[in-house]
Amino acid sequence: MGAAGLIDIKRRIKSVENTRKITNAMGLVATSKLRKTKKELLVNEGFVNSLEPIVKALSASFSKDDENIYFDGNKSEDKLYIVMTSETGLCGGFNANIAAYLNGLIGNEKANSKVMVVGNRGIGYIKRIGLDTVEEYVDISDLPTVKECKVIFEKALSMYISGSVSEINVVYTKFYSPVKQVPTSVKILPIERIEDKGHIYTIEPSVEIVLGDAINLYLKAKVRNLLLSSKCSEQSSRMTAMDGATSNANDLLSDLNLKYNRIRQGIITQEISEIVGGAAAQK
Numbered sequence: 001m002g003a004a005g006l007i008d009i010k011r012r013i014k015s016v017e018n019t020r021k022i023t024n025a026m027g028l029v030a031t032s033k034l035r036k037t038k039k040e041l042l043v044n045e046g047f048v049n050s051l052e053p054i055v056k057a058l059s060a061s062f063s064k065d066d067e068n069i070y071f072d073g074n075k076s077e078d079k080l081y082i083v084m085t086s087e088t089g090l091c092g093g094f095n096a097n098i099a100a101y102l103n104g105l106i107g108n109e110k111a112n113s114k115v116m117v118v119g120n121r122g123i124g125y126i127k128r129i130g131l132d133t134v135e136e137y138v139d140i141s142d143l144p145t146v147k148e149c150k151v152i153f154e155k156a157l158s159m160y161i162s163g164s165v166s167e168i169n170v171v172y173t174k175f176y177s178p179v180k181q182v183p184t185s186v187k188i189l190p191i192e193r194i195e196d197k198g199h200i201y202t203i204e205p206s207v208e209i210v211l212g213d214a215i216n217l218y219l220k221a222k223v224r225n226l227l228l229s230s231k232c233s234e235q236s237s238r239m240t241a242m243d244g245a246t247s248n249a250n251d252l253l254s255d256l257n258l259k260y261n262r263i264r265q266g267i268i269t270q271e272i273s274e275i276v277g278g279a280a281a282q283k
Contacts, residue, residue, distance in 0.1 A: 005263055006260065006267070009256055016249050023246045023249060027239055031235075034178065037232050037235060038232050041228040051221060054214055055191075055211075062211060070212070071191055076164060076165055078114055078164065079109070080116065080165040081102060081106070081113060081115050081171050083116065083117050084170065084171065084172040084226065084227055085117060085119035085122020085123075085230075086122065087120050087139065087140055088120075090241060091234050091238040092238070094173065094181075094233065094237040095119075095122050096125060098125075098171065098172070099122065100183075101171065101185075102126070102129070102131075105185055114134045116137070116155070117135070118140060119137075142235075143228075144224060150220055152227075153223045169186065170186045171184075171185045172186075173229070174229055179236075188223070189219070191215065
């Protein structure tokens with residue numbers, strides 16, 4: 001391999017260097033977004049945790065003899081799954097893992113399962129496992145707003161109240177740390193009744209109205225909390241994927257530079273040999 005080989009390797013080195021710059025930059029962006037999303041997640045978790053005891057107290061005040069759709073559900077055989085995926089790619093196996101988890105969760109009950117997908121990239125993965133979507137929510141921001149979560153929740157709630165589905169489950173990737181994210185499912189409706197005989201509350205104007213408002217507020221915050229956790233997991237997966245891609249690019253560059261230097265050294269050695277041979281022939 002001569003000069004032509006050197007040119008080809010040099011072109012490949014340039015290409016890999018450009019790729020490394022991109023993956024390194026994307027890794028840094030993912031790290032920055034993770035920091036912001038994690039901060040918002042902690043704030044939202046505090047809000048959810050402050051609402052939870054209020055909802056429990058209200059549910060304990062509600063008589064078991066009185067029917068309430070938030071606790072008793074309906075007679076539908078269908079279940080709704082809100083699946084939280086990513087808007088963009090380059091995040092490793094993030095979407096594939098959540099789709100595989102959903103597939104295992106539903107099992108043989110696909111006929112009685114309805115799916116709402118949050119995130120553009122997850123739509124294809126969900127359809128590949130043989131599930132159709134009833135709603136698709138795309139272009140969700142990296143820091144999901146209250147308005148975005150409200151739209152998702154209210155559509156799911158309308159399906160539940162109308163009797164189209166008997167359960168609302170959120171399937172998402174729970175964020176534990178930048179190195180640990182686990183696909184998880186959380187049932188948000190119906191809510192389990194809480195018994196609290198030790199306290200008696202006076203609720204105005206009525207327990208039904210206050211309970212309905214409190215549960216709506218709590219569940220909207222809960223959906224946003226789960227979506228923020230999913231976004232943290234997405235950025236962590238992207239950060240890990242880009243770090244791995246950058247590391248692979250560095251390894252490839254080392255191999256290409258070594259190969260380039262060997263060929264170049266061979267060409268130089270050959271040129272020296274030709275010069276020495278020519279000088280010897282002239283004697």
